[in-house]
Amino acid sequence: MSVYTTVTQAELESWLAQYTLGQLVELKGIAAGITNTNYFVTTTQGRYVLTLFETLKLEELPYYLNLMSHLARHGVACPAPVADRSDRFVSLLAGKPACLVSCLSGADVAAPNPAQCRAVGVMMADMHLAGDTYPARMANPRGPAWWSATAQVVYPHMDAADAAMLHEEVAFQSEHRFDALPTGVIHADLFRDNVLFDGDSVAGFIDFYYACNDVLAYDLAIALNDWCALPDGDIDGERARAMLAGYQSVRPLSDAEKAAWPVLLRAAGLRFWTSRLYDKYLPQAGELTFTKDPAQFQRVVALHRQRQDFWL
Amino acid sequence: MSVYTTVTQAELESWLAQYTLGQLVELKGIAAGITNTNYFVTTTQGRYVLTLFETLKLEELPYYLNLMSHLARHGVACPAPVADRSDRFVSLLAGKPACLVSCLSGADVAAPNPAQCRAVGVMMADMHLAGDTYPARMANPRGPAWWSATAQVVYPHMDAADAAMLHEEVAFQSEHRFDALPTGVIHADLFRDNVLFDGDSVAGFIDFYYACNDVLAYDLAIALNDWCALPDGDIDGERARAMLAGYQSVRPLSDAEKAAWPVLLRAAGLRFWTSRLYDKYLPQAGELTFTKDPAQFQRVVALHRQRQDFWL
Numbered sequence: 001m002s003v004y005t006t007v008t009q010a011e012l013e014s015w016l017a018q019y020t021l022g023q024l025v026e027l028k029g030i031a032a033g034i035t036n037t038n039y040f041v042t043t044t045q046g047r048y049v050l051t052l053f054e055t056l057k058l059e060e061l062p063y064y065l066n067l068m069s070h071l072a073r074h075g076v077a078c079p080a081p082v083a084d085r086s087d088r089f090v091s092l093l094a095g096k097p098a099c100l101v102s103c104l105s106g107a108d109v110a111a112p113n114p115a116q117c118r119a120v121g122v123m124m125a126d127m128h129l130a131g132d133t134y135p136a137r138m139a140n141p142r143g144p145a146w147w148s149a150t151a152q153v154v155y156p157h158m159d160a161a162d163a164a165m166l167h168e169e170v171a172f173q174s175e176h177r178f179d180a181l182p183t184g185v186i187h188a189d190l191f192r193d194n195v196l197f198d199g200d201s202v203a204g205f206i207d208f209y210y211a212c213n214d215v216l217a218y219d220l221a222i223a224l225n226d227w228c229a230l231p232d233g234d235i236d237g238e239r240a241r242a243m244l245a246g247y248q249s250v251r252p253l254s255d256a257e258k259a260a261w262p263v264l265l266r267a268a269g270l271r272f273w274t275s276r277l278y279d280k281y282l283p284q285a286g287e288l289t290f291t292k293d294p295a296q297f298q299r300v301v302a303l304h305r306q307r308q309d310f311w312l
Numbered sequence: 313m314s315v316y317t318t319v320t321q322a323e324l325e326s327w328l329a330q331y332t333l334g335q336l337v338e339l340k341g342i343a344a345g346i347t348n349t350n351y352f353v354t355t356t357q358g359r360y361v362l363t364l365f366e367t368l369k370l371e372e373l374p375y376y377l378n379l380m381s382h383l384a385r386h387g388v389a390c391p392a393p394v395a396d397r398s399d400r401f402v403s404l405l406a407g408k409p410a411c412l413v414s415c416l417s418g419a420d421v422a423a424p425n426p427a428q429c430r431a432v433g434v435m436m437a438d439m440h441l442a443g444d445t446y447p448a449r450m451a452n453p454r455g456p457a458w459w460s461a462t463a464q465v466v467y468p469h470m471d472a473a474d475a476a477m478l479h480e481e482v483a484f485q486s487e488h489r490f491d492a493l494p495t496g497v498i499h500a501d502l503f504r505d506n507v508l509f510d511g512d513s514v515a516g517f518i519d520f521y522y523a524c525n526d527v528l529a530y531d532l533a534i535a536l537n538d539w540c541a542l543p544d545g546d547i548d549g550e551r552a553r554a555m556l557a558g559y560q561s562v563r564p565l566s567d568a569e570k571a572a573w574p575v576l577l578r579a580a581g582l583r584f585w586t587s588r589l590y591d592k593y594l595p596q597a598g599e600l601t602f603t604k605d606p607a608q609f610q611r612v613v614a615l616h617r618q619r620q621d622f623w624l
Contacts, residue, residue, distance in 0.1 A: 020438035021387045022562070044434065044513075047385055059330040073381060075333045075412075077356055082387045100387075122356065126332035133399040196466045201356075250334070 001297060003004035004031040006050045011304045012041065012050075013307040014137055015093045018084040021045045021310050035209070037096070047103040048082060056209065061097055062137045064208050065089040065133075068101065074130035075205040078121065081103060106196030106203025114242035115200040117227050121246025123202045124190065124223060127253060128216045131185030138274070140188065140212040144173060147274040157281040162298065166277075169301060170269045176207065176263050178215045186219035187211055191226040219255045220247055225300050233299025240311040244245065258312050267303045273297035315341040317349045317364045319406050324353065324362075324611040327405045330396040331412065333357045345520070349408070351378040352415065356598060359415040360394060373409055375450045377401040378521050379497060381451065386442035389435065389516040390593065391416060396578065418508030418515025426554035427512040429539050433558025435514045436502065436535060440528045443497030452500065452524040456485055466586070473489075474602040478589075481582045481613060488575050490527045492568055498531035499523055503538040531567045531579035532559055537612050545611025552623040570624050579615045585609035 013024050022044030029047070030038040037052040053061065058105070065081045066260070069089065072080035079101035090099045109116060131186035146267040151170050155163045189210040196203040220243075228239040247253075283291060325336050334356030340359070344351040349364040364371065377393045384392035391413035393401040402411045419596070421428055452458075463482050467475045500505070501522040508515040532555075540551040559565075564572070590607035595603060 020442040021560075022434055022438060044431075045389065045438070049388075069385060073385075073392065073395050074397075075360075077357065081387050084446075085386075085441055085444060122334055126334060126357070129397055130332040132394075133396060244472065248488065250332075265514060309567075 003031075003037050003039070004095050005054070005094050007037075007039065008298055009268065011094055013203050015091075015098070016041075016043065018083060018086070018091065019082065021048070021061070028310070030265075041100065043254045048091075048100040048102055049079060049103050051303060052098045053090075053230060055278060056097065058097040061099070063136050064067060064211060065099060066136060067134055067211055068208050070134045072102075072128060074126075076130050077104070077202055078127075078205065078208065079206060082199070090167045091111045093191065103132065104196050104204035104206070108193050109197050110192060110260060111139050112227055112239065113200070116197060116236045117239040117243040118246035119134045119197075119198070119200060119202045120190070120195055120223060121220070121243040121248075122229060122250055123205065125219060125250035126186070127187065127205065128184055135186050138212045138213040140186075142188070142210070142271055142275065143209065143214070147271055148273065150226060150274050150278050156279040157193050158277070161174050165298070165302070166226050166270075166273070169273075170264065173263070173267050173270060176260070176267075177258055180262070181217060181260055182257070183210060183213060184256065186214045186216060188219060188222060190219065190223040215264070216251075217261065218264050218268060219269060220244075221261070221264040222271070225265065225272070225297070229296070229300060233296055234303050235300075235311075237309075237311055241263060244311055253312070262307070262310050266283070266301055267299050269301035272299060315343075315349050316352070316366050317406050317408050319349075319351065319362070319364070323406055327403075327410070328353075328355065328404065331394065332397060333360070333394065333412075352592050353381075353412065356549050360412040361415050362403060362410060362412055364410045366408065368409065370402060370404070370409045373402045373411070375448050376523060378448060379446055379523055380520055382446045383439060383442050384414075386438075388439045389416070389514055389518065391516065393520060400532060402494060416508050416518070418510045420505050420507060422504060424504060424539055424551065425512070428509060428514075429551040429555040429557035431509075431514045431559075432502070432507055432510060432535060432539060433532070433555040435451060435517065436499070436532060437559045437562035439499065439517065440458075440496055441533070445494050446497050447562055450524045452498075452526040453589065454500070456523070457528070459583055460486070462586050462590050465591065466589040466593050470589070477610070477614070478582075478585070479497050479586075481578065485575070485582060487577050488572070488579075490530070490572060490576070493527045493529060493572055494566070494569070495521060495525060496528050498528060500524045500526065500531060500534060502535040527572075527576070528563075529565060529573065530576050530580060532556075533573070533576040534583070537577065537580050537609070539585070541608070541612060542610035545608055547612075547623075549621070549623055555588055555622050565624070573624060574616065574619070574622050577622065578613055581609050581613035583591065585613060 012027055024043055026042040028040045030078045035052050039050040043048045068078050071078050082100040090097050093239045116299050148170055150164055224243055228235045230236055273294055277294050279291050324339055336355055338354040340352045348366050351362040353362045354358045380390050381393050385388050394412040402409050461484055463478055506519045540547045542548055585606055588604050591603050
C-alpha cells in the first residue's frame with residue numbers, strides 16, 4: 001500500500017488552485033508503488049497522478065521531473081509533469097514535495113512476449129537519443145563505488161561461498177572501465193513493473209527516480225536481465241534477441257559496446273544482487289514492502305559467467 | 313482541401329529520422345484547414361499531425377510553437393509540438409517549415425450547447441492564467457491600426473450605408489483605449505472550428521497561429537461573438553451567460569473589464585467584419601476556400617450597438 005501521507009480533498013483543492021487544471025472532481029489513493037505516496041486526481045480538465053515524495057528532497061526533484069518533461073516533449077512515452085502557474089513542477093503539499101503528472105493508459109506485463117521486448121528496446125533507444133539534449137547531469141548513485149561499499153556491509157551476513165562469489169564479481173568489475181563507451185541519460189531501473197503496455201505497444205515508461213547519467217548500453221543490460229529472465233535465472237534467447245534487435249534498429253551498438261556487453265550484463269546483475277542483499281540483511285525501519293529475493297540476480301550473474309553467446 | 317504541398321513517404325522517412333518517434337507506419341493528407349498543409353503521421357510510437365506552413369516563415373514560428381508547448385505543459389488541452397533530436401520544433405520539409413504536434417481526440421461542434429460554452433469559458437480562463445509565465449511577446453497584427461488601414465481599402469467597394477457604419481465603428485473604437493485592462497497571451501481566433509470536444513468536455517484548442525499578446529477580455533469577446541451567435545447575428549443569452557460564468561469561475565472579470573465589455577464585444581465584431589470584407593473584395597490569388605460572409609459580423613456589431621444587457 002502506498003499512501004503514506006494522507007491528503008484531504010480540501011488541502012488538495014487549495015493546492016490545485018496554483019494550477020490551471022479546472023476544478024477537482026475526484027481524489028483516489030493508488031495501492032501500488034514502493035517509496036512514494038500516489039493518488040489519482042481527476043479534474044474537470046483530465047486525470048493526473050499526484051505523487052508525494054516521501055524520501056526525495058525538493059532540491060533533488062528537478063533532475064527527474066525536468067527529464068520526464070524533456071522526454072515527453074520528444075515523444076518518448078512517459079508521464080509528463082504539469083507546471084503550475086509559477087511554472088514549477090513541484091511544491092509542498094501536506095508537508096511533502098508533490099507533483100502532478102499526466103496519467104498514462106496501459107498496464108504492466110509480468111510475462112512479456114518477444115514483440116513486447118522488442119518494443120521496449122526500440123523505445124529505450126529513442127529515450128537514449130532524446131536524452132542527448134538534456135542539459136542536467138546526475139552521477140549514478142548505484143555505481144561501482146556504491147556496490148563495493150555495500151558488499152563490505154553484506155559479506156558478514158552471507159555464507160562463505162556466496163560471499164566469495166560476490167567478492168569475485170566486485171573485483172572483476174573493478175578491472176573493467178567503461179570510460180570509452182557512449183554515455184547519456186539512462187533510466188537505470190527499467191524492469192517489467194516500470195513499463196505500461198497497450199497490447200504490444202509501449203504506452204509508457206514510468207518511475208524515473210533512479211535515472212542518471214551513465215553508460216547507455218548498461219541501461220539495456222539492466223532491462224534485459226529482467227525482461228528476458230526465466231524463473232531459473234537463465235535468459236530466454238528469443239526475447240533477448242528481440243530486445244537487442246529493437247534497440248539496434250534505432251541505435252546500433254558500436255564495436256566497443258559489443259565488446260563490453262558481456263561485462264555490462266554481469267555489472268547490471270551485480271548492481272541488483274547487491275541492493276537486494278542489502279535490503280534483505282539490513283531492512284529499513286518501517287519497510288512495508290516484500291523484500292525481493294537476491295538469489296535471482298546471483299543466478300543471473302552466475303549464468304552470464306558461463307555464457308558464450310550474448311545474442312548480439 | 314488543404315494539401316498544398318505534397319510530401320512523399322521517402323521524404324518523410326528521412327525527415328522523421330531527426331525525431332525519436334520510432335518508424336513511420338502511415339502518412340495521410342487531412343482535408344481541413346485553410347492556410348497550411350496538414351497530414352496525419354502514424355509511427356510505431358503514436359499518431360501526430362504534420363503541418364507544413366505555406367505562408368508563415370521559419371523565424372515567425374517559435375512564438376506559436378513554444379506557446380503551444382508552454383500551454384500543454386500547464387495542462388491546457390492543445391496540440392503539443394514534438395521536439396526533434398536537436399531540440400527544435402520546426403525544420404524544413406519539402407522546402408517548407410514543418411512541425412509535428414500531438415494528435416488530439418474529439419471533434420468540433422457546429423451547434424454548441426450551454427455546457428460546452430461554459431467549458432470553453434473555463435478552459436480559456438485557464439489558458440489566460442497559464443500564459444502569465446510565457447516569456448515571448450507578439451503584438452496583435454489585427455489590432456486597431458490594422459482595421460483602420462483595412463477599412464480604407466474596402467470602403468470604395470461597399471455601399472454608402474454600410475461604409476458609413478464601418479466608419480462609425482472604427483471611429484468609435486478609436487475613442488476607447490484599453491491600456492488599463494489586464495493583457496496577456498490570447499488565442500484571438502477561438503471560433504467553433506478551433507475547439508475539439510469529447511462530449512461536453514474540451515478535448516483541445518487548436519490553430520494558435522493568430523495568438524498574440526492583447527487584452528484578455530477581448531479574447532472572450534471574440535469567442536462569445538461566434539459561440540453564442542444565432543443565425544440572425546443576435547446572441548443567445550443562455551449560452552453567453554454560461555460562457556461568461558465558466559470563464560469567471562476561474563478568472564473573475566475586474567470592474568474595469570466589465571465596464572469595457574460592451575465596447576470589447578463591438579471591437580471583436582469589427583475585427584472579423586473587416587477581415588471578411590477584405591477577403592470578399594480583395595481575394596488572394598489562388599484562394600481555394602469559400603469566402604465567409606461579412607454581413608454576419610456586421611449584424612453582430614449592429615445588435616451590440618442597441619443592446620442593454622451584456623450577460624455579466
